[in-house]
Amino acid sequence: MVGGRFAGRLLLTAAVLGACTAGAAAQDDKAFKLGVVAFLSGPAAESFGKPAWDGAKTVIDALNAGTVIKPYDKVGFGGLKIEVDLIDENGGATKQVEELRNAFERDRVDAVLGYISSGDCLAVAPAAEELKKMLVLMDCGTPRVFEENKFKYVFRSAAHGGMDNVAMARYLVKEGIKVTDVGAIDQDYAWGQDSWRDFKGSLAQLQPDAKTKVELWPKFGAGQYGTEISTLLQEKPSLIYSSLWGGDLEAFVLQAAPRGLFKDRTVLFSASDHVLQPLGNRMPDGVIIGARGANGQFAEHSPINDWFVETITKARPGVYPVQPQYRGAQGVLAVKTAVERAMAANGGKKPTSEEMAAAMVGQEWDAPSGHIRMALGDGHQAIQPNAAGRTKWDAEAKMIKLIDIVRFPAECVNPPAGTKVVDWISEGFPGAKCN
Amino acid sequence: MAGWLRTSAAALVCFVALVLLGRVLPNWFVLVATLAFAKGIVALGLVVLMRCGLVSFGQGIFFCTGAYAAGLTIRLLGLDDGVLLTALGGLLALILGLIIAPLLAGYRGIFFATLTLALSMIAYGILDKVSWLGGSDGFNLHAPSFVGYHPATPQDVSYAIFVLTSLATVVAAALCRIHFDSLRGLLSLAARDNEIRVEYLGASVRWVSGMNFAVAALLAGIGGALSALSLGHIDPDFAFWTTSGEFVFLAILSGYASVTAVFVASIIVELVRSYSSQYFPNTWQGALGLFLLLVILFLPQGLGSLLLVRRGKPKSQEVRAESGK
Amino acid sequence: MNLAAAIFLDGLIDASWLFIVAVGLTLVFGVLNILNFAHGSLYALGAYTAASAVGWYYGGNIGPAFLGYFVMLAAALVVAIAIGPLMERGLLRLFYRRDEVVLVLVTYALFLILEDATKLIWGVNPYYAYEPYGLLGDVSLFGLNYVAYDFALVGLALLTGVLLWLGLNRTITGKVILAVIHDREISGAMGVDVNRVFVLAFTFGVFLAALGGAFTAPKISVQPGISIAVILLSFAVVVIGGLGSVEGAAIAALIVGLARSAAIHLMPSAELFIVYLVMALVLALRPEGLFQRTTARKI
Amino acid sequence: MTPLLQITGLQKSFGAVVAARDISVFARRGERLGLIGNNGAGKTTFVNLVTGYLKPDAGRVVLDGEDIAGLPPRRVRRSGVSRSFQIPQLFASLTPDENLLIALGIASEDGMSSWRPARSAAMTAGLDDLLTRFRLDEYRHHSIAALPGGVRKLVDVAMAVTHQPKLLLLDEPTSGVAAEEKFPLMDVIMRALAGSDATVLFVEHDMEIVGRYAERVLAFYDGRIIADGPPAAVLGDADVQRYVTGMAS
Secondary structure (H helix, E strand, C coil): CHHHHHHHHHHHHHHHHHHHHCCCCCCCCCEEEEEEEECCCCCCHHHHHHHHHHHHHHHHHHHHHCCCCCCCCCCCECCEEEEEEEEECCCCHHHHHHHHHHHHHHCCCCEEEECCCHHHHHHHHHHHHHHCCEEEECCCCCCHHHHCCCCCCEEECCCCCHHHHHHHHHHHHHCCCCCCEEEEECCCCHHHHHHHHHHHHHHHHHCCCCEEEEEECCCCCCCCCHHHHHHHHHHCCCEEEECCCHHHHHHHHHHHHHHCCCCCCEEEECECHHHHHHHHHHCCCCCEEEECCCCHHHCCCCHHHHHHHHHHHHHCCCCCCCHHHHHHHHHHHHHHHHHHHHHHHHCCCCCCHHHHHHHHCCCEEEECCEEEEEEECCCCEEECCEEEEEEEEECCCCEEEEEEEEEECHHHHCCCCCCCHHHHHHCCCCCCCCC | CHHHHHHHHHHHHHHHHHHHHHHHCCHHHHHHHHHHHHHHHHHHHHHHHHCCCCCCCCCHHHHHHHHHHHHHHHHHHCCCEHHHHHHHHHHHHHHHHHHHHHHHCCCCHHHHHHHHHHHHHHHHHHHHHCHHHCHHHCEECCCCEECCECCCCHHHHHHHHHHHHHHHHHHHHHHHHHHHHEHHHHHHHHHHHCHHHHHHCCCCHHHHHHHHHHHHHHHHHHHHHHHHHHHCEECHHHHCHHHHHHHHHHHHHHCCCCHHHHHHHHHHHHHHHHHHHHHCCCCHHHHHHHHHHHHHHHCCCHHHHHHHHHCCCCCCHHHHHHHHC | CHHHHHHHHHHHHHHHHHHHHHHHHHHHHHHHCCCCCCHHHHHHHHHHHHHHHHHHHHHCCCCCHHHHHHHHHHHHHHHHHHHHHHHHHHCHHHHCCCCHHHHHHHHHHHHHHHHHHHHHHHCCCCECCCHHHHHCCEEEECCEEEEHHHHHHHHHHHHHHHHHHHHHHHCHHHHHHHHHHHCHHHHHHCCCCHHHHHHHHHHHHHHHHHHHHHHHHHHCCECCCHHHHHHHHHHHHHHHHCCCCHHHHHHHHHHHHHHHHHHHHHCHHHHHHHHHHHHHHHHHHCCCCCCCCCCCCCC | CCCCEEEEEEEEEECCEEEEEEEEEEECCCCEEEEECCCCCCHHHHHHHHHCCCCCCEEEEEECCEECCCCCHHHHHHCCEEEECCCCCCCCCCCHHHHHHHHHHHHCCCCCCCCCECCCHHHHHHHHHHHHHCCCHHHCCCCHHHCCHHHHHHHHHHHHCCCCCCEEEEECCCCCCCHHHHHHHHHHHHHHHHCCCCEEEEECCCHHHHHHHCCEEEEEECCEEEEEECHHHHHHCHHHHHHHHHHHC
16 A cells, blocks of 8 residues: 555656646747746736836837837847746745746846846746846845846846835935924835835935935835825824825825825925826825936936837837836836847857856846846846926826926936945945936 | 655655656746745645644734745845745745743634634734834845855746755655654644543643644744745735635645645646636635635545545544544 | 824724724624635625616716715615625535535635625726715814714614614614524524524625715726725724624724824824734633623533 | 442532432342433442542542442443443444453453454354344344344344453343333343342333342432332332432332
8 A cells, every 4th residue: 555655646746747848948049038027916916017017028029020119120039039938926926936936047147137026036036047047137126136146147127125215215306305303114024124214214315404204114015005094194294205006096186185295385295106106196296206216207308218208109009108017118128238249249149147147247227117137136126317397287188297307317316336325325425327 | 663664755746746746837827836836835834733623813923934935035135945934935935933932832713723823913913013033025036046056047946946945845845755654643633622531641732732833833934935035026915814824724725634735726726826816817715715604614624535435445543533633 | 182082083084994894804704704804895896886877877967966975875775685695595505514614715716706706796996986085074173173974874874783782772673683693503492593684684784885985986087996094994993892693792892092193193103003013912811702692612 | 248249338410510419328248120211310420430440539439349430431340230222233334243342351261362263162162152142143243233123132232241251231221122022122131130149130110020130229310329129118108209200100
């Protein structure tokens, strides 16, 4: 009977094996297999996942059709058609590690572009490095990825969260807003904690006598902020800072506006342009908005930006592209640039991970949001221009227009190479190049 | 005694077979199998518990104990020997289990399940909040060493972890088999059937439950440590209720007719999950749920029953034990 | 003084919401001995349905504004009637002969399926039902501005609680349900149509979940993921109150609500953990919850 | 010589209902006692009180000089008291074989403290002996559910004697058994017990069985013992006939 059990084990293992080794895809050098990871379900799907995928897909389709303007007019990636393996980011960091390994080792993708959650980025980066495979992080904010590790095969095609809050603090100065005291409300997980830390630090540098009245830490996905709003109303800070995003931010605005929280005080949402369209005129006027880069309405006119806006609004009528779409597109163009640089170097063959990685180090490219440079983390971490502005409901256009826009060059809001954001802020932004 | 020998022999053969298989299998499958076995060990613990009529919906608390024990030892103490870490994870989980056992040994059925779930939620809350435990983002582990051997390539690392996991798996499987076939194992089934009679025969139901609970905790801890090592990452999700739910699913899916079934089941689930999220990226959760429902509906006694039938063995004591309730 | 008042008011508002979502869970648990993991998804269904209905109602100026509340109520009813019997008769029933823990697993599967089902029906874009929120204007208490709607929710919670209590203790059906809660076998033996009670209780549980969702919808952005927080919170409340105890749910909701608002006002960094803390304390002192209904091993 | 069992002033009431009022009984080693009394007279309550399923409100239950009153069944069993049940309490999902193995295992020296296989040589020897004594060989591998009522009773009793009890209480061993099987059943039980010097105390409604197998009879009525003596005397007693047998027959 034990023998039988053993036979059973072998038999089944064998069967299972046959079943799945069959699934392992073979490499094909006429096409470039790109794994794209974004939230397709769960709390971040609406605000970031789907739109980011829309942005990336729009560009990928155009690239495969060869309809993108110069310098991106080559079909696909350097002539290689782009095949996408779409993966849902929902389900926890450990699942992402598994899926990333499967994508590389079973489904043989040539590179992976994606990840929105900082937790996922931190988790998957070492896995990709271990496998010596090309991983381009697309959206996640935490600076820890490249400040605490050295990677060869991992890149981030967008600026990290540090600049968001430096820019916000700088904007207050530029607009001559005197902050006497601050009330903060941020989700109690890494994103909220880091954002508030950076903003608090930056403000301490730029407006030293601004005090912190209260720090509120609702749970991620709480959705109910009655008590927090009461507390803020009681403390009456002159500035309210929040890094809330997506559904939580929308709920907060819906609940806070009727209670007069926005009256006679400045409210600042550090990463919030993605809620403007859903909220419409429920978002009060005069709120200071950040977009994690010169994305959406903050983006300056440029051939590639005009092309992008036109294409995506045609592809998805009624949707005006904002941060996630921009970052999705930015990531695809980053990979395209690297692949084509690598092919220029290796004589037009489909590049290996090594070649792609080598090509992407320190690369520069033009994205809808402006000129991007892999400046930090030994050329693995991008920096990009940033901007901030205020909300203003436009009754004719039936949408919120951003006014009083101030743009900051990348070097003004990002630390110089080799400096950690936290230190850079606490030392008073040494080497910042603002004009 | 012969039973001992036969089981141990079979275990040894299985181990050798796995070690060899691991060499020929594609690396991605080795990784899948490693995780599947690690989770299988946890599910095996649940099976032990189920045999005395208890199902814990909070194995996550021991799973994460094992994982964090291993992770923090690497992180804070710099000790990175895989074998040591696994043992440590198991040990700490066992201790925690022995502390909790008296609190829960008095409860049964759904109440037991719910209370264990509540405890694991508390663990989740703590891990999520306490920053030196890595907070919500958790933290990464560098590759472990193995009694002095430092694997060079990632493939070697994953293979080494696979071997370690296989070893833990066959040992756990063999011990559980021996336990199930022993008087003690029989007593567990008895306690599940009729507690009054067990007490009247002079044995303590609380004691039986407590013991099985502790064993389950130990196995969950080992599984947690191994998962952490093979994933190279730890976060509070290790204690989340969906994680615990997955273990219960594995245990129910495999039934307790056969120890082997547990590991076959967990490999299947691992594959179903990863393939469904590849082929239906938008509806993989629903697909998983549907799979779950169908299995529960059409395999009421778990995969194990299939295995036994295939073996042409008459309805075994365990199978009836399951339909018994 | 003002602070204490604020803590109390905010806690009360929070508690009313907690109670509505938790009491359905505890009722279903009491009667069917099912810990319904899909409870949160049913809440989400209620929210989505209400949001769509409200959107339709105000979008087309169908009728007077205040009737919007009845539209929300109707939405919850629709969900309950559409889902409740179907789920209980069509699915759960098939597993009653099996170990009760299998049922928990079944509801877990349902949770997964419903999550994606809602996504397929409503997509991932947010839905709003904000009109009813502002309808009642706002009131100023102790120097703080509140939206009157929130106090309406407190009223709704009280009403739900009272009606539930009366329904259980003053009507035949209620007494029958209590009998089943007390002892399923005996009531069955005494000729109670347990199946009927099951459908009834479960459907009512679904209704309460959907009601919670429907009347929260105006305050939030209805989109994927809203169910998770709900199932965890209501579960905590149920455990604290004692599994299957309606009174317990009420008290626990109040305790949790007040604890949370006190934490936010006095020690904000503890907000995330306060619920778990309360739960830990209760479990340490009375593992069976405040209003114990659990049966320890009978020896 | 001192009696094996000396019960004095045993009291138990459930709210207003008094189930045992000041019961005092003694029993000698190896004695066969029959307990009679109509339903609700307190026979089963008496058994439950002696075996620790119920805690007495007052009274002493002295066995071999040790007061076991109020101890849990587990402890009571260890000190040598064992019982069978009116409704057999078996492990329904296991076979009679396994049921008895468990009983033997718990009774064996090291109890359940060992992980030795269920079917070690020593175990199976004891098992076979038990099976033959109680005529269970042919049923050993059937499932409990499939067993005839009488056989279930036998398994139930067999499980009760695995540890050589000093005192054995049989709660209505023949209830739920067809009339023509009652005597054969009692024969098997009594013969199986013949070897031991255990004191056997059996609750029984059938007066013929009491007359045949009991050396002494205790008649219960309303929580009291109204008669105690040799079968003939007790069954002849006027009160007993009015309150017990009259109703019972």
